[in-house]
Amino acid sequence: MAKTANVSVVIPCYNAEKTILRALDSIVDQTLLPKEVIIVDDKSIDNSCDIIKNYIKEQEKRVSIKLIELDKNAGPAKARNVGWDNAKEDYIAFLDADDSWHPQKIALQYSYMEDHPDIAMSGHLYKIVHNRPTLCKKRVEKVERISKRKLLVRNRFSTPTVMLKRIIPFRFRENKKYSEDYRLWLEILFAEYKASFLYSNLCFLYKNTYGVSGLSSSMMNMWYGELDNYKFLYTNNDINLLEYIFVLLLSFFKFLKRQIFIVFRNFGRKS
Known part of the structure; x- marks a missing residue:
């Protein structure tokens, strides 16, 4: 039986029929599997849910995957919060339905979090790609402690790179449509929780982080x-x-x- 980590992966999903399998495959291919994956569908109007349900049947013996379907479209903050509130494991790792992870992501990040119990949240580098990424063995080059002042100057944490302790009492602000993830990271660190940044590319984003459509x-x-x-x-x-x-x-x-x-x-x- 494959080794597992006390990690719940939370994936918000909305009309992601073209990318959700890539995201899920990157979880199933982890060298250290999470104990559960929670997909929260934000009232998709494409075939996302059918694709996910078929995938759950195919992978039920390898990893526990749960699909929660919201009654109405409420945005990614709500979807992530629902997944977080339904999670059972010690750590939450966020992944977006159109991104993917390096196979060693959970193994390296989870090991760091377990070895440093004072750290409540961690993130890492990501790479923007437009095709199937080339995978090679990874290690953490260095670790930087991120103080609240450092985070105030620049948001270091892209959501699909974040792993945090489930017991943190804060949540994504559901009434904020933009920069709600940065708000959460700020609230966590200004409440005196500790965070670290791992220098290793363990996540792949398939679109630019800003300005995709030009001056939008x-x-x-x-x-x-x-x-x-x-x-x-x-x-x-x-x-x-x-x-x-x-x-x-x-x-x-x-x-x-x-x-x-x-x-x-x-x-x-x-x-």
Whole structure:
């Protein structure tokens, strides 16, 4: 019997019929399997649920996979929270339905978390790919402790790279459509939980993290979501006025840098 880790994998799913099998295969192919996988379907209108149900039957002897179907579309924050609340294992690992993991992801990250019980949350590097990634043996090159001040300056945690302790009392803000994951990481660290970042590419994203459609309104909304996070910290007295002004200015310059990058990237594609 394959070795397992005390990990619940949570996957929000919405109209992911073209990518969900790739995500699930990357879990089943782990060198250290999770004890359970919880897929929360956010009222898909394609064939996602049928594909998942067939996959569950095929893999029932190898890994426990549970499908929860929401009654109405509520967004990824709600779906992740439902999965989290239904999880039974010590750790939660998040994966999106259109991303995938390196086969050693759980083994390396889970081992680190078990060896460092003071760490409540960890993340790692990811790689943006457009085709099937080349897989090679991985190891953690180095580990960086992420303080709340470091996280305030830059969000280090992409959601599909995060593993955290199930008992953490915070959840994704379901009324936030943008930057709700960053809000959660900030709340966790400003509540004095400890976090680490592992330098190893253990996740594959199949689209750019911002500016996929050029100068889109969603990119502006992501920025507004980030500003709302900083306002929350300030009104909650987690940061002082000088820190608040600093992160607002820093956020603006980062936003401007991304806009300029996308303009040049799109210009290069046309030329």
